[in-house]
Amino acid sequence: xxxxxxxxxxxxxxxxxxxxxxxxxxxxxxxxxxxxxxxxxxxxxxxxxxxxxxxxxxxxxxxxxxxxxxxxx
Amino acid sequence: xxxxxxxxxxxxxxxxxxxxxxxxxxxxxxxxxxxxxxxxxxxxxxxxxxxxxxxxxxxxxxxxxxxxxxxxxxxxxxxxxxxxxxxxxxxxxxxxxxxxxxxxxxxxxxxxxxxxxxxxxxxxxxxxxxxxxxxxxxxxxxxxxxxxxxxxxxxxxxxxxxxxxxxxxxxxxxxxxxxxxxxxxxxxxxxxxxxxxxxxxxxxxxxxxxxxxxxxxxxxxxxxxxxxxxxxxxxxxxxxxxxxxxxxxxxxxxxxxxxxxxxxxxxxxxxxxxxxxxxxxxxxxxxxxxxxxxxxxxxxxxxxxxxxxxxxxxxxxxxxxxxxxxxxxxxxxxxxxxxxxxxxxxxxxxxxxxxxxxxxxxxxxxxxxxxxxxxxxxxxxxxxxxxxxxxxxxxxxxxxxxxxxxxxxxxxxxxxxxx
Ligand code: SF4
Ligand code: SF4
Numbered sequence: 001x002x003x004x005x006x007x008x009x010x011x012x013x014x015x016x017x018x019x020x021x022x023x024x025x026x027x028x029x030x031x032x033x034x035x036x037x038x039x040x041x042x043x044x045x046x047x048x049x050x051x052x053x054x055x056x057x058x059x060x061x062x063x064x065x066x067x068x069x070x071x072x073x
Numbered sequence: 074x075x076x077x078x079x080x081x082x083x084x085x086x087x088x089x090x091x092x093x094x095x096x097x098x099x100x101x102x103x104x105x106x107x108x109x110x111x112x113x114x115x116x117x118x119x120x121x122x123x124x125x126x127x128x129x130x131x132x133x134x135x136x137x138x139x140x141x142x143x144x145x146x147x148x149x150x151x152x153x154x155x156x157x158x159x160x161x162x163x164x165x166x167x168x169x170x171x172x173x174x175x176x177x178x179x180x181x182x183x184x185x186x187x188x189x190x191x192x193x194x195x196x197x198x199x200x201x202x203x204x205x206x207x208x209x210x211x212x213x214x215x216x217x218x219x220x221x222x223x224x225x226x227x228x229x230x231x232x233x234x235x236x237x238x239x240x241x242x243x244x245x246x247x248x249x250x251x252x253x254x255x256x257x258x259x260x261x262x263x264x265x266x267x268x269x270x271x272x273x274x275x276x277x278x279x280x281x282x283x284x285x286x287x288x289x290x291x292x293x294x295x296x297x298x299x300x301x302x303x304x305x306x307x308x309x310x311x312x313x314x315x316x317x318x319x320x321x322x323x324x325x326x327x328x329x330x331x332x333x334x335x336x337x338x339x340x341x342x343x344x345x346x347x348x349x350x351x352x353x354x355x356x357x358x359x360x361x362x363x364x365x366x367x368x369x370x371x372x373x374x375x376x377x378x379x380x381x382x383x384x385x386x387x388x389x390x391x392x393x394x395x396x397x398x399x400x401x402x403x404x405x406x407x408x409x410x411x412x413x414x415x416x417x418x419x420x421x422x423x424x425x426x427x428x429x430x431x432x433x434x435x436x437x438x439x440x441x442x443x444x445x446x447x448x449x450x451x452x453x454x455x456x457x458x459x460x461x462x463x464x465x466x467x468x469x470x471x472x473x474x475x476x477x478x479x480x481x482x483x484x485x486x487x488x489x490x491x492x
Contacts, residue, residue: 011121011129018117030117031107032099032124041077041095043124046107 004052005031006045006059007038007067014043017064024058026051037070077128080135084206091201094173095127098358105364109303113336115329116306122313126357127203130316134207137163143265146204146211147315148193148220150379150410151238153254153403155389158277158319159269160261165204166315167211169193170359172473174201181226187445188472189356190219197230204316205231210264212257214238216414217447234260240415242408251404258400274399278389280319287326288314288385294333295374296432299343301336302329304350304373305363311380312357346371346489347433351425351455352440353448354379359473362440365482371489375432377425378440383410413447421451422458429464436465436492438485443472465492 008014021028033044047055059066081088102123134144143162157164169192178195196202213224213235224233236253239246258269294301314322348371366373387409390402411421441448452468459466467488471477
């Protein structure tokens with residue numbers, strides 16, 4: 001099953017998005033960043049595909065810095 | 074994610090070797106933890122701690138040190154964190170639960186000693202643990218021969234303070250431990266330049282008791298059938314308790330418990346066998362036995378280990394107006410821990426029988442790290458007592474390697490069928 005991740009330039013941006021997702025009642029899981037996506041360790045956020053557009057919106061509106069949204073098959 | 078390379082370099086780490094460790098963790102954690110169904114949402118915080126274990130938390134320690142603060146590493150539930158807090162130092166329980174460090178440990182230690190000791194030694198000499206690299210001092214104790222002698226080796230790499238733990242529980246032994254706590258206070262005052270006052274010690278005691286209360290609350294919730302949290306998740310919370318910022322840890326664990334309380338109202342029986350694990354500690358990231366057991370039709374509902382009940386049972390009383398009185402209170406609480414290093418150690422048998430009842434346990438697994446003699450020998454007494462009570466028991470002796478995973482799985486499976 002495909003999994004979807006958001007990566008961040010540093011963990012504080014990740015935590016910033018976490019708070020926003022929680023406020024908006026969007027389900028997510030904090031996860032160690034998979035090696036396939038990045039060689040530096042730290043958190044990423046796993047989300048459900050169906051929430052993707054809403055999440056992008058939240059990221060834009062609140063200027064959360066991200067490295068990008070990624071999918072692993 | 075964040076670039077921690079520079080920080081690790083400044084900590085004099087072996088970056089390349091450390092990278093092999095970093096590479097394995099996301100996958101291992103993902104496979105074991107993130108595949109669990111219906112996890113509490115509050116576990117996200119603990120996921121965060123693991124994901125940032127060599128990142129964010131280390132940055133906090135480094136920042137604290139730049140401001141003049143001190144960091145000390147510990148390895149045993151007997152080391153009084155209250156004193157560390159009272160001197161405004163940060164204490165971190167060092168994880169020594171990975172096979173990764175064994176190879177380096179075996180370079181200077183005999184092969185036939187416990188994996189925990191080989192792992193922490195390997196982590197230090199291989200320069201692959203950022204916590205170790207952050208420590209200004211580590212605090213050892215004389216709980217077993219392997220550790221006792223390993224401190225001497227360790228002392229060549231980093232300053233070590235060793236506390237002599239008495240091995241009996243007579244009044245004179247408690248007095249002796251009081252004395253060790255006083256010596257520890259002096260050493261911590263020297264290291265940090267901060268005097269322990271009655272207020273600072275009371276505050277330290279309050280924080281440690283807060284941690285104990287939060288863990289106890291989580292364990293009490295596990296007494297429900299079914300438990301609102303998996304044994305794997307509960308183990309992770311206990312493991313994180315050792316190195317996280319204590320006040321933040323308390324807050325997050327209480328949040329988790331609030332969620333679990335809600336869950337309890339809706340849970341329906343799941344028919345899973347309820348298992349107690351008793352024995353030697355499981356330091357981060359040792360999730361081996363829990364993942365095997367919970368991969369089968371069973372849930373672990375209590376751990377009578379140092380990464381379990383022994384860590385949080387009983388609080389230190391804050392009654393008293395002098396440092397000496399508080400030291401006495403601490404000595405009494407710590408000497409109440411039923412570690413197998415004591416002789417005799419009747420209290421442990423009583424604890425286990427009591428927990429079987431309290432947690433409504435169907436069977437007990439005796440978990441023994443290989444070459445841990447005190448626990449291995451004590452098995453006989455426990456086995457006899459459990460037999461008298463008609464409580465099924467399985468002994469698993471193992472280390473951190475994956476080699477025997479299949480074999481353990483078969484044995485646990487047979488055990489579950491029998492009970
Ligand atoms: S088993 Fe005994 S020696 Fe080991 S951490 Fe626990 S109390 Fe300390
Ligand atoms: S598990 Fe046993 S042998 Fe290993 S450090 Fe603890 S007491 Fe010593």
